[in-house]
Every structure is written in structure tokens, then in C-alpha cells.
Amino acid sequence: MNNLKNRLVVGLILMTTALQAADIQVSSLADLAKYASESGNVVTLQAGIYPLTDYLTMDSMRIRHDRKQFQYINFSGNDNIFNLEGVEIIVDTELRIALNPPIHSDEFLIMGSNNSFAGLTIRCVGEDTSPGGTVLQVAGRGNVLKNITIYVSGSYPYGYGDLFGKGKASETVIRHQKHSGLLVTGSDTKLYQCKLYNRSFGHCFFVQKDAENVYFEDCYAEGEVRSTDDILAETSGPAFDADFRTWTQNRDGEYVVTSGYMKSLCEDGFRTYGQIKNIHFKNCTAKNTRAGFELRTNEGIRLENCKTIGTERAYWIGDDAIVKNCSGDANYGPLMFVEGSNVNVELTVDPAESDRLVHALVTIQGSNNKIVLKSQNGNKRTTALPILIGYTHPMHGESMSPFDEGETVGLKFRNETGMPIVIGAKARDCEIKTDGEVLENKGSQIKIVKR
Template sequence: MNKQVLIILTVFVLFFSCRAQSTDNQKTLIEVNTLSEFKKYLDQDNVHVKLQEGNYQIDDAQKIRFIEITSNNSYYDLRGARFMVDTKLFSRTDLMKSDDGNSMYCAIEISGNHVTLEGLYIETYGDTPGRQSKNKIFNIVGENVTLKDVELRTTGSSPWGYGYLYGLGGNDVRKMNGIRIGYPAKNVKLLGCKVHMRAMGHAIFLQGAEDTLIEDCQVDGLLRTTDAMLAESSGYGFDKNFYAGKGNYIEGTIVAEDGKIMPGEIISLSEDGIRMYPDYQGHKTINTTVKNCTVTQMRRGICTGLSTSGDKVIDCVVRDCVATGYNVGNEDVLINCSADAKYGEAFCIPYTNAKNAHVEMNILDSRNGRANSLLAKINGTGHVVVIKTKASEYIPESMAIKLSVWEGYGNYNENATMHATNIKLDNETSTEVITFSGTENLELKSVGKVREANNSENVVNKSNRTKR
């Protein structure tokens, strides 16, 4: 056989082999028009299922994971479908528990691999609080799972209207979170998703997940002033005589030392927009990328600081958050990000053990805010920080950039030695930079004034260590 014939035969074999493989991988479209029909395919591999557009009621379930998707290599097209989930399900004691050792209730769990779910609108309705604080709409624990253009709206937490002032999971607080991505999840993608938080809880959070991409997503919550709370003549806060769960600083809000809620403050009624927990039962949360996302009116906007692996946040915008816009930690990289400081610092690197973060921050209009004069705080070692703004008037003159401070969010260890060492800071704004005791080897360029904190300021700073 000559060489030319051999080449032709090889190409011929490869062509039909690829064509056969392509045919094998094609999935026949299955169209269903009821929820019961749809559920028949949730454990079947290699299916392409289209649910008819319309409203679907979820008011009954067999297990604490109301809908479970366990299939592999499957695609679920829910564009135009709307799921209404009765919050009463989250308090049912007769539902079968799952065998993964986690007792959380959720509306939809995806534990299969290579699964795509696209286009669903889902919301909880009713004001019945769940049995626990771990309630959520989505729980994703599979590999190579994609949620695309999914929209959520949460209700059903208790107490509602007081945010985090009465505890973060203990006591009688019952939350309704949005999307959890947890171990053993790997390579999960949230693309173009929207989460409207109208309940206490996190919008999107990770626990032990690896290589997660969150892109083109939007999160929004609601804010409330303490003046509005104090004007109540009945309700949860009124019954407690407007005493919060503890005194001093609570996640961005100041209350009296004895816990009395004070006027002039502001809270978020939910928790964090996009948040990484450090791990889940020893399995670390690593390699998260958050890209082109927007978070508004949450407690913290984008919180990568609790994960120590080094995460990337690119082209994101955070507005009107109460504790901080961005919580930055060890090895984190923030590229072309933006935030205001109306109600809390635009960003913070709060942890003294955080090293080598890189932050590029554009300060948005921070005028007409409340209860905040801290533009940014920087602690730790080896960070490179650039702060800029498009208009100098966006930043009130009363605001400052502070290094080596307890003030603001994120200092939990009262025995820590506060410091900011070997920091490179390029302050392209006219905001004042104040260095407190513990600031060493600062490489600084600043348009704004630079000064060392005076003795009385350092005393006040040190006294804040017991008020976090």
C-alpha cells in the first residue's frame, strides 16, 4: 500500500469515527409539561430535558432536599419556568433526611456531574421560618455543574427586618440562603445568575469547593436604618426593648456597650453577597474566580478574605454595603474593582496574618452616606494596593485610609498584634492616609495628606480590640 492511499484511509477512518462519536453524544430532546414528568429524568444520565414554560408549585416533598438532581452529563432547560416554593416545607419534621451527614434543607440539590441547569426563576413564598439557620434554595455538590441565567428570590427568615443584630445562626435566628456550593463540588460555574435577597442569609457562598467560577452575576439586598427600627411600636425588636444580641460592633453596625440599639446607624437585612468560607469539614475552599459581578445593599459585598488560598476578583462592582465592600485576604488578587464607602469601608485587608494581596480599587460616589468615615483599612504583610477615583468629590473629606487598625470589619483575635508591614500603597485620591502603631516599611505614594496617628488615636485604636 503506497503512502498516499494510507493517508486517505486514515482520514476516512478518523472522519467516520468522529461522526459516530458525535452521534453518540447527541441527546434527544425530551419535552415535558408537568413537574412530575420533569422529576422522572432527574436521575437519568445523558438526557436533554425541556420543561414547558409556566408556573410550578412546590408545596410538597419527600426529603429535606425537595428536588434532587443526581444525573450525569445531562442538560435541563428551564427557560420560562417559574418555581414557587412554600416556606412551610423548610419546617416539616417528617421529611426524609439525606445520607451525607448534613441536615440542611434546600429546594434544589445538584449532586450529579457534568450537569447544566439553565433559565429557571425560583422563589420562596410565605413567612414560615424553617427549623434551622441552614435553609437555602440551591445546594450544589457535584463536579462540572453549571447554573446559567438562573434567578432567585428569597423569603422566609426569622426574625426579618433586623439583619444580623440578633445573632448569626444561634438563638432563634432562621435564615434563607440563596446558593451554596460545597464539598465535594469542583469546577462549578454560576453564569449570569441573579439573587434577590429578601431574607436573612448569604446570597452565594462556598464551603470546601474547588475551582469555582462566578461570572456576570448580580446580588441585591435591602438596607434599613436603626431609626426605623426604634420607631416600631410592636414586633421582635420592640419586644426586646431594642436590645441587640450583643454590644459594641456588630458586622458594620455600632450599638451601645450594653447592646442597646442606637439611632443614626444602618444595617443590611441580609448577610454577604458572595462569600468564601475557609473550608467544609477540613476540605479547603480554593481557587475561586469572581468576574464581572455586581453586589448591592448587602452586609459584605464580596468576601474572599476567609479563604486563604488566594482568590481572584475581576471587574466587579459593589455598592451600598454596610460592613465592607470587599473583604480581602491572603494572596487575593482584585483587578479593576469598584466600590463606594457610604456605609462601610470600600475594602479592607483586615487580617494580620494575610500576606501578598494585590488590590486595584476605584472608589465610587461615597457622598450622602451614614455612620462611616473609613475609606479603607490595611493590615498584614506584603500587599500591593492602588486606590483611585474618577472624581475627587466622590470621597468626603472626613474619610481616611488607615493602616494597622482594629477599626472596621474583620479582627476577631483580641490577642493579635496589629500591624501593616512591607506594604506598597499608591493612593491616587486626595483622601488622608493615617498610619497607626505597627506600620513599618511602608512604600507610599499619595496625593492626599499622610500622617502618623497621634497618641490619643493610638489609644482609641488599641481599645477597639475588645469591641469587634
């Protein structure tokens, strides 16, 4: 009901804006940039392919740098409708080198509020890099994005995921230059049918700076994966030069790339940072990303009908999260990490399997959690993966790293997957119904009912 109400409100705002707005037809990025800073218009850009270098030349980058104009286009106006169906902007990543922006600068920025964008494709070409930043940031309030597609490239090093660190100098074996996709920092942002194809080390969709009431529906995030065996076969390059030394220890206590695993080459499909309040995902999918949905905020996370495919870890949730009718596989890594309390989870296990090493189906810690794991249409995995109750995620979520034990109290858990259960010594006062074997129970006051 709240979603329907929100959509009606958005629709009324956009209808009112359209009735009052001037209808403007444009045929160049220069004209689009001009009206991006104005308000109260309906702007339609003629369908076509637009190389950004036709609007911003390499020679102009020094001038823009001196003026601190670090965005290619800044949509700073309010109450606009941008019709961009059939529009594709080609972004040569070499422009970023020429511009030399500060770290974490955005290339396209929506600073204004209550704008609507539909149909735009942004395609990065080339492998030149810049110091962090995203292709598109939505910073204003109440903006609506529909059918936006972004193809991301241009990071260093690419091809290893986070094996050699994530960016902090103190934790990094190889210094990264990230390039991410779409960042939301503005409250009341809504995204529908948005797609992001990431061939860069960086996030796909992510939310920061205490944004509230952010809604994703029918959105798709995709990375690509590579085996650690393939990485170890390199005879030159940054990993070889670093002697394949990692920033996270493996299960033998060594800091080295370990064979047998699969790594995503980007960061997370959908990610939150900080205390993001009231964020909702419906019918969204993450494929071949590091985490599918890493949502470790504690202020109202809801997922409905979401799906993960071939991620390093599928779902990672904190306090009060609601996960309903979602699914995912444990093909390359665990299906879920629960580190919060008062979660309510209903999750279906896709039985897809691979020859890659995976050490757990899920790990569960926290207090007063309600979790149901189901099999997909009665189809169960043939290779057993333990469900770890009273255990934490591995360090940094890295599959090669060992698990630790974590306080787990008042869990109500139903296992319909046929997978075995291991209960650690820090679990107590739990109720477990399972159709899988209990391999070990070190907990106290654990009620177990075989289904």
C-alpha cells in the same frame, strides 16, 4: 487564557453530551423530577409558571419527612442538559414548615456531575421559616448554571440583619432561622448570568466544603437595607422585646442598637468559608448586601471588574487575593478590609455618599501587600473618610464597633482618592504615595511621598 480554555472544555463536554443524549420534552415538575435522577439526557421543560404545591402537596410532606426526602427535587443524574428557559417554580415557604427538615437542609439539590442548567427561576413566596438551609445547593462536580434567578424569602427575624447575632446560640440575642440562596460545595462549578434577590436573613451566593475551581461571571446579588433609626422606632416586635440589645458592642462599649447607621437585612452577596482554592469572580455585582465580597480564604481569590453598591462593607479579603479593576462605594460602610498578606489590589472609589455614619474608607493589615485606591473619573468624595493603615476591621465587621490595631509590614500603597491617611503604631517598613493628607503617623520606617 485559562478562562477561555475552561470555557472551551466545558463547551466540548456539553456538545458531546448533547450528541449522545436523548431529547426529552416534559410539561410537569413530576416529569422533571423523574429525569433529574437519570443520566445522559437533554431535558426541556415547557415554559410556564409551576407552583410546587401542584407537585408536592402539604399532605405529602409528612411522608417525605419519614422517608428523609428533604429536597423537593434532587438532580442526582450525570451528564444532562436541562433547558429551563421561561420556567418559574413558585415555592410556598409553608411547605418547609410541613416538611420539618433537619437544620441546613437544601430545598433543591444538584448532586450529579457534569450537568448544564439554563433559564430557571425559583421564587419563594410567604414568610414561613425552617431551620436554616438554602434554596439551591450545587454539590456535584463540573456543573454549569446559566441565567438562573432566585428570589428568597422566609427567615426569622427579618428586618434587622445581624444586629442580634448570626445563629450561634452562645452569641445570639435573638435566635435566627436563616434562609439562604445558592450554595456551592462542588468543585469545578461555573455560574454565568445568575441573579439572586434576597429578602431573607441568609447569604446570597456562598461557597463551602473546600470546593475548588469555582467561577462566577456576570452574577448579581441584591438585598435591601434599613436604617438603625427606623429599627429603634419600633414599639413592638423581637427587637423591642430584646430592649434593642445587640451581640456586638458599639464604639461606646455598649451592647445596644445605635442610631445613625444603615444595616443590610440579608448576609453577604458573595461569601467563602474554609480554604476554597482558585475561585474567580468576573463582572459580578453586589447591592445592599451585608458584605459585597467577603472572601477571607487564603487559596487563590481573583476578582475582575466587580462592583459593590450600598453594602455595609464592600470587599473583605485574605492572603494572596487579586482584585483588579473593581469598584465600590463607602455609602453605608467601609469599602474594604484587608486582613491578609501578599494581596494585589486595584480598586476605584465610587464617590456616592449618604447621611449614615461611616468611620473609615478602608482598613489595612498584613504583610507585603500592594494596594492602589483610585477616584472614579477624577470625582472624589466631599466628606473625608480616613484610610486606616495598621488597623484591623471592627469586631465581626460591624460598623458600629471600634477598630483595633494590627501588624502591618512592607505595604506598598498608592492613594489617589484625596482621602486622609491614619497610620497606626503597628505599621512599619511601608511605602506610601498619597494625594491626601497624613493625619497621623505612629508607625516606624514609613516612607511617605506626597503626590
